[in-house]
Amino acid sequence: MVNTNTDEIQTLHFDYIIIGSGVAGLQLAVAMSKHHFFCAKKIAIIDFSKKKDNDKTFCFWEKGIGKWDNLVSKSWHQAYFYSSENKELRIDLTPYTYKKIQALDFYNYCISVLKKNTQFSFFYEKVDTVTETDNTVCVNTNQYNFSCSHLFDSRIPEHFKDQKKAYAYVDQSFSGFEIETNTPVFNKDNFTMMDYRFTWKNSTSFMYILPESGSKALVEYTFFAPFTISATEFETQLKNYLNIFFKGIKYTIKKKETGVIPMTNFPFNKQHTLRTTKIGTAGGWVKASTGYSFKRSEKFVNSIIQQLIAQKPVIGHQPAARFQFYDQLLLKILEKQNTKGPEIFYKMYKNTHPAVFFKFLDEETTLLEELKLILKLPYLPFIKALIQ
Ligand SMILES: Cc1cc2nc3c(=O)[nH]c(=O)nc-3n(C[C@H](O)[C@H](O)[C@H](O)COP(=O)(O)OP(=O)(O)OC[C@H]3O[C@@H](n4cnc5c(N)ncnc54)[C@H](O)[C@@H]3O)c2cc1C
Structure with a gap:
């Protein structure tokens, strides 16, 4: 200096x-x-x-040993997914691990x-x-x-x-409680990726649960939507969810987490x-x-x-254009046909092996793997998004 x-x-x-x-x-x-x-x-x-x-709970999936393993406070090898029609998927994440820091x-x-x-x-x-x-x-x-x-x-x-209105744009807004319950109610070995049994009317909104132990978990209500709800509504909905799906439990709120991530x-x-x-x-x-x-x-x-x-222009990693195109299509659906989200995510998790699905999200799949994945999705919303 x-x-x-x-x-x-x-x-x-x-x-x-x-x-x-x-x-x-x-x-x-x-x-x-x-x-x-x-x-x-x-x-x-x-x-x-x-x-x-x-101020944040960072989660991510990765294969095997990772760079931040010394900081990982909890990890899971399995996940639950619940559809809006009450269908449960148990997802074996192998060869990936979901890690929390x-x-x-x-x-x-x-x-x-x-x-x-x-x-x-x-x-x-x-x-x-x-x-x-x-x-x-x-x-x-x-x-x-x-x-x-x-x-x-x-x-x-x-x-x-x-300028954001000129692009495909939705907010990922969320609010959650870290709670401790009087009795063990969570399966500490499985986290809940998305629970669509409890959604805000006509929207892609779901609960996300990260259990630390049987009696401690972060329960978060998340929207992938062009709108969000107020802080009071978030709290009411979280409490309603716990009353319905964990009936009769007593809990104390240890911490709150809220955030908005631009998806664009x-x-x-x-x-x-x-x-x-x-x-x-x-x-x-x-x-x-x-x-x-x-x-x-x-x-x-x-x-x-x-x-x-290498003394080259410093622009960082540049993902292949086709991954930006897939992201754009999904964002367009979430923006203009927000009610379609739960079905699309259900089909994605149900029909695709996590080894391929996470590889796809990491933008490491081949074109053939992507085509196979896309063909298993409901095609109408995507066609509409393409036309839009
Ligand atoms: C609550 C929450 C939970 C999240 N959970 C996950 C997760 O589980 N997994 C995941 O992969 N991603 C998650 N994300 C998304 C993403 O990983 C984070 O938003 C991440 O913090 C983005 O990194 P960043 O460095 O761009 O921004 P930040 O981490 O927000 O860092 C930006 C920094 O810049 C500073 N700054 C801004 N303006 C100025 C200024 N004018 N002068 C000086 N300093 C300034 C800020 O103080 C801040 O410290 C989460 C986001 C939020 C909000």
Whole structure:
């Protein structure tokens, strides 16, 4: 770090600046800390949040041993799926495991790795402006002027708010309780991926349950829809669900979790410039049709590391266009024919082996595997979406 100015506002120069110490920023910084190419580089991480809250529960599927296994607090090999017609599927996830990490464990681990390394400097500031020239990027906060050779930016572009209506777009909005019950009622070995026995009228909405033990679970009500409901309605619905499906149990609410993830084909992956790479949600790392990004971020981080080393344009991982097309079709259905969601997801889970289904969501299937999967789905909503 070089201090180039002793006036009131200091200017600090770094090789790289990362705006945002969330999932994307921390995964990228930790990957840099582990690669010798970056050992002489100075890297600043700027975030107004110190990441002291356990604000999210991250889940993802993966095969075998994974990069974050030391942080996994619970994992499952089987899942339940319930259709709106009360049909139960028991899904054997083999060869995948569904893993859960508490956000605070992830933040603490990454920050402790980075703080042991003097090349990383943390600044708890809100970034106000970014300006890019041919040779440098300037990042301004209230206290500092920073400059760097390359910026990684997790701020969602301002114009997304105004332009999102031009794209396929639904919100994944959810709210949940972590509860402890007076008696064991959950099967700790199976999580519930989607329970459509309890839906908001005419919508793709479902319960998602992550049991920690027989008497402790996160129960979350989730919408994949062009609308959402109020916080009070979310709470009422969660309580109604527990009263109906876990009749007679007494429970205490230990924690609440809420969130909104944009599910969209907005071209986040086209917002990079020569010296600024958008990362995380802002870089299109969230899978548009599922809202998952924790595991997917690894692919983008690996590509960025390779591109920096090879001195190529730093644009991260670029998924094949056909996967963006499938996402767009499903989003169009959720946007315009929202009632069709439960049947489509039921058919997807019922007719496709998880080994293929998760591979498809990871965008690693062959065209033939994709065709086989698509042919098992109700075709009318897709044809309508194609016409739209
Ligand atoms: C409640 C919740 C649960 C989720 N669960 C899962 C899950 O189970 N599995 C999964 O794969 N995905 C999940 N996701 C989706 C996705 O993984 C997360 O949203 C993930 O945090 C996205 O990573 P990110 O780095 O883009 O954003 P964030 O993790 O939100 O990080 C962005 C950071 O940038 C900082 N920042 C923003 N603006 C500025 C500014 N102007 N100046 C300085 N700092 C700034 C913020 O403070 C924040 O720390 C979940 C999302 C939510 C909201």
